Amino acid sequence: MTLKENVVVTHEQGVSGRGVHVESKGTLVLAGGNISGNTINDDGGGVLNHGTFRMFDGVISNNSASNSWGGGVCAGSRATFVMSGGEISNNTANMGGGVFYIEGDGGVFNRLGGEIFGNTATVSSSGGDVDGVCITPYYFQIFMFRLLYIVIVMVVVVVGLFFYRSRRRKRLVVKELVDFNDVV
Numbered sequence: 731m732t733l734k735e736n737v738v739v740t741h742e743q744g745v746s747g748r749g750v751h752v753e754s755k756g757t758l759v760l761a762g763g764n765i766s767g768n769t770i771n772d773d774g775g776g777v778l779n780h781g782t783f784r785m786f787d788g789v790i791s792n793n794s795a796s797n798s799w800g801g802g803v804c805a806g807s808r809a810t811f812v813m814s815g816g817e818i819s820n821n822t823a824n825m826g827g828g829v830f831y832i833e834g835d836g837g838v839f840n841r842l843g844g845e846i847f848g849n850t851a852t853v854s855s856s857g858g859d860v861d862g863v864c865i866t867p868y869y870f871q872i873f874m875f876r877l878l879y880i881v882i883v884m885v886v887v888v889v890g891l892f893f894y895r896s897r898r899r900k901r902l903v904v905k906e907l908v909d910f911n912d913v914v
Contacts, residue, residue: 732758732759732760732761739763739764739765739766739768748768748770748772748774748775748776748777748778748793748795749765749766749768749775749776749777749790749793750765750776750777750778751774751777751778751780752777752778752779752780752781752782752783752809753780753781754780754781754808755781756780756781756782757781757782757783757784758777758779758781758782758783758784759784759786760783760784760785760786760787760788760790760816761786761787761788762787762788763788763789764788764789764790764791765777765788765789765790765791765793766789766790766791766792766793767792767793768793768794769793769794769796770794770795770796770798771795771796771797771798772795772798773795773798773799773800773804773830774795774799774800774803774804775793775794775795775800775801775802775821775822775823776790776791776793776800776801776802776803776818776821777790777800777802777803777804778800778804778806779803779804779805779806779809779810779811780806780808780809781809781810782809782810783803783805783809783810783811783812784812784814785811785812785813785814785815785816785844786814786815786816787815787816788816788817789816789817789818789819790802790803790816790817790818790819790821791817791818791819791820791821792820792821793821793822794821794822794823795821795822795823795824795830796823797824798823798824799823799824799825799826799830799864800823800825800826800829800830801821801822801823801826801827801828801849801850802818802819802821802827802828802829802846802849803818803828803829803830804823804826804829804830804831805829805830805831805832805837805839806832806837807832807833807836807837808836808837809831809837809838810837810838810839811829811831811838811839811840812838812839812840812842813840813841813842813843813844813846814842814843814844815843815844816844816845817844817845817846817847818844818845818846818847818849819845819846819847819848819849820848820849821849821850822849822850822851822852823850823851823852824851824852824853825851825853825864826851826863826864827849827850827851827852828846828847828849828863829846829863829864830863830864831863831864831865833865839865841863846863851864
């Protein structure tokens with residue numbers, strides 16, 4: 731799909747959703763136009779890229795990925811994003827207010843030109859957000875999933891121990907009452 735001049739991708743005021751989702755075998759060429767005013771509680775407020783995205787011109791602005799990555803553009807680990815012109819500005823996300831890119835695992839991010847400015851990352855320790863761009867190594871993503879798995883397992887174990895001990899205490903109390911009544 732190619733977006734040219736005078737094309738605006740946005741949502742109605744009060745309606746949430748990302749601007750464009752590029753699937754793994756898809757291609758988006760931005761040669762003009764505007765992707766703006768999109769808000770989603772997920773990755774990629776303006777563009778979520780799992781395929782190929784080439785930005786020659788146009789503007790990606792005023793998008794938000796609430797509680798997530800890539801307010802303007804979120805490029806997955808196997809995605810290709812080449813920016814040779816245009817503007818990515820005034821977008822907001824937890825990490826990568828302008829662009830969030832997962833480095834490695836076959837993906838490419840080339841910034842050959844264009845401007846990225848005025849974007850906001852709301853998490854202060856967001857892995858090197860510079861000029862609204864956060865490039866995170868693929869192993870960081872794997873680490874975060876493994877860490878989440880370990881935390882879930884620990885929670886399950888703690889909850890299981892709590893219920894096991896509470897059931898055991900009830901059995902002891904009942905047994906003590908029965909033994910006490912037999913003596914009387």
